[in-house]
Amino acid sequence: MESNASRFVATTQIFGYRLGRSGKSMHDKTQRQAVILDAVSKGGSLEVAALAATLGVTGETIRRDIKELQAKGLVTKVHGAVTLPNTVLNTSFRDRMKHNSEGKRRIAAAIAERVVDGDSLIIETGTTTTYVAQALTARRGLTIITNSLDVARSLAFRSDNAVYMAGGRLTPDDGAALDQSAADFVRRFRVKYSISSVVGVDLEDGLTANTVAEADFSRLVISRAETPIIAIDSSKFDRKGLVQITEPYQVGLIVTDARLSTEYRRLFDGIEITEC
Incomplete structure (x- = not known):
């Protein structure tokens, strides 16, 4: 053993x-x-x-x-x-899907409104991004690159989409690939939008994840998009993960169901913000 x-x-x-x-x-x-x-x-x-x-x-x-x-x-x-x-x-991915589900659905709808038929996207694993994938089922001809089984399952069999699943070892909780083979696969693409979520965001460290693997993968995904989109539901504010993902200026669009304070607007200065 x-x-x-x-x-x-x-x-x-x-x-x-x-x-x-x-x-x-x-x-x-x-x-x-x-x-x-x-x-x-x-x-x-x-x-x-x-x-x-x-x-x-x-x-x-x-x-x-x-x-x-x-x-x-x-x-x-x-x-x-x-x-x-x-x-x-004891908090499974399915349980986290239920947390602030209404806010996550509003975020998903706002992102889906921006996407048009034929767009290309990298969609990371996450509860909010899973709702985004569900909201995109009305679009046609999308090119989707994802490391999430749930995202792939939502979009692979609909509307003439081309869905590419990053391979590698899948995490048991959420069925996501985060290892080097998944990163190497994603690095081959250049897309219009990337869609990521975070474990937390605070005024000191900005956007954070809980593990090195998650942060590294998110950073890569953000670098491969013309417009990186970060979906942040209201429960994530004033929470801190262990590893910083990236500086806020690397992000193109923040979509949130929260009403941002003056301090957070200052943190995201120069970034487009959608409050929904």
Whole structure:
């Protein structure tokens, strides 16, 4: 059976890290915590000792990292190991689809109004983006690139669309491909619109995701579109994920069901905003 330590090494190497006894210690706290959270998200539970050995730092350093992540509600420490909190583990993709569903549908309708027959889009995985895919079923002749099974299923068999599914290992919760093969596939396309969502947005760090893989994939998707669209439902404001996705100026359009404060309008200065 594969050990936690070896599974963690395999996970970190996906992101290009060479850690442990044969590599360099990871002394940057933000980078270290991002890798810890990403590995726990994939592995479910990892031993503190294995994390320390793999990252080349002391157990005390890892315990401080875990304490900070736990204070943010991102992980839970249990019996010498770290795992996702019950609130995260028990909230499935289907349950998240129900959260603020009315606001997400309004966002989806506003984005669909902008899209015309024949447009090309990259649509990322996410609950709000799944609603966007459903709202686009009335359009014809779309070219869709996606890493989401739900998005592909919504649009592949309708209205003369051409739907391309990025391959790779699928995440068990939402059926999304986020690995290098998916990124390499998406990088081959240049589209009119990209549609992404976020875990949180706040005034300090802007648009954020919970894992390195999610942030890296979103950043790539944004770079491949003439007009990158970010769908942000009202529950995401004043929330912070662990990893920044991109600077706001890289975004072409923000679509939200919230009424933005003066501070958030200043954060998104120069970006088109649609409030719905």
